[in-house]
Amino acid sequence: MHEANLTIGQLADRSGVAPSALRYYERLGLIHATRTGGNQRRYARTELRRVAFIRISQQVGVSLEEIRSALDALPAGRTPTPDDWAALSRAWRDRLDERIALLGKLRDDLDGCIGCGCLSLQRCALYNPDDSLAAEGPGARLVLPR
Amino acid sequence: MHEANLTIGQLADRSGVAPSALRYYERLGLIHATRTGGNQRRYARTELRRVAFIRISQQVGVSLEEIRSALDALPAGRTPTPDDWAALSRAWRDRLDERIALLGKLRDDLDGCIGCGCLSLQRCALYNPDDSLAAEGPGARLVLPR
DNA sequence: CCTTGAGTTCAAGTTCGCTTCAGGTCCGAG
DNA sequence: CTCGGACCTGAAGCGAACTTGAACTCAAGG
Known part of the structure; x- marks a missing residue:
């Protein structure tokens, strides 16, 4: 036990990701x-990370392609240091914060909507965020970017 | 203007959702x-909601199928009242809270991970949340449900 | 040595959430 | 009445993220 390398099955068990998905990630370069001599995969423990x-x-909500390009920022030759990971994590933390803020806004809008009787569709926070669309006539637009 | 019903194009413009997507939603029963006499769709304004x-x-992150079954909770015959929508919204608010909490935990774990030097993989919060897996031997499992 | 379970490749299939296309119809302004 | 833009249907296509299947090899215990 405590071997240097992991088989695909071991990595699958420990990561909770199916072997087929791991092979797929490898094809995408993630x-x-x-x-081994017999052509079987062996994973360094850092792959778990x-x-x-x-x-x-x-x-x-990040796509595998985006994740790949983020991981490309890690040093190619040597094993990534904690500092390497820290840099990556900080960038991702900002994403998380953004996402959390978006969901928070959504929740607050939804709350505001509960009491507003907005079957009239005139003043509902969700339909008409910040009243910014009031000028465009009755019936506001939904502004959920995406 | 201010007509009773909307064409698919009008609903598309006001909701920011493409006509093709609206037809798709209709096929799924959302x-x-x-x-009209000429077989064109006319949407009640409440469809905007x-x-x-x-x-x-x-x-x-809710699937259309789940959304459909949530919307099925709305009264079939009559136009949904604000109370109907409020019930739905409260349930969804809980989901949002859950989701926000999950992302918050992820972020905190990520932060914790930055400083922990866990290339050893022994004590990283992300790999080994709450140390609950310590008993299962060296090398923890990833526990991201999904 | 033999068996068995884990691993290999490559191609094809699946689900989700749409979009696009072909071939036609509707409807309102001029 | 005619023209053009908006609308109709059904089928097919698409990209993301995998999974499944077939046919085969590897590796470790008895």
Whole structure:
């Protein structure tokens, strides 16, 4: 036990990600493995951290392609240091904060909407955020970017 | 102007959702329309609210199928009252709170991870939340439900 | 040595949430 | 009455993120 490298099955068990998904991530260049003589994958333990990072990022709604380019910021040759990860994490933290703020706003708008009797659709915070669309005539537009 | 019903184009403009998406929502039973003599859709203004609800829910990561079953809770025959919507909104607010809490935890874990030197993978909050997996041997599991 | 479970590749299939296309109809301004 | 833009349907296509299947190899215990 406590071996240097993990098989795909072990990495799958420990990360909670299916082997098929791990192979898929590898094809996309998100994780890497060495091969045994018999062509089987062996993962360095640091790959576990990459997988964790991938799953966390997905939770925030980031695409695998974006995650890949973020992970590309990590040093290619050497094993990433804590500082390398810290840089990555700080950037992602901002994303999380953004996302949290968006959801908070959504929640507050929804709360505001509960009491406003806005079947009239005239003053509902959700339909007419910040009253900024009042000038565009009756019936406001939904402004959920995406 | 201020007509009783909206064409699909008008609903699309006001909701920011493409006509093709609106037809798709209709096929899934998320919104409803009456038809003119010439078979064109006409939307009651309250459908605008449904569409808003759909988009907001999507932001929170809810699938269209789940949204549909939530909307099914609205009265079938009559136009939903503000109270009807309030009940729906309160339930969704809980979801938002949950989601916000999850992201907050993720962010805090990420912060904690920055300083912890956890390339050892032994004590990282992300890999080993609450140290609850310490008993399962070295190398913790990722616990991101989904 | 043999078996068995874990691993390999590559191609194709699946689900979700739409968009696009083809081929036609409707309707309102001029 | 005619023209053009908005609308109709049904089927097909698309991108993301995987999963599944077939056919095969590897590796470790008995």
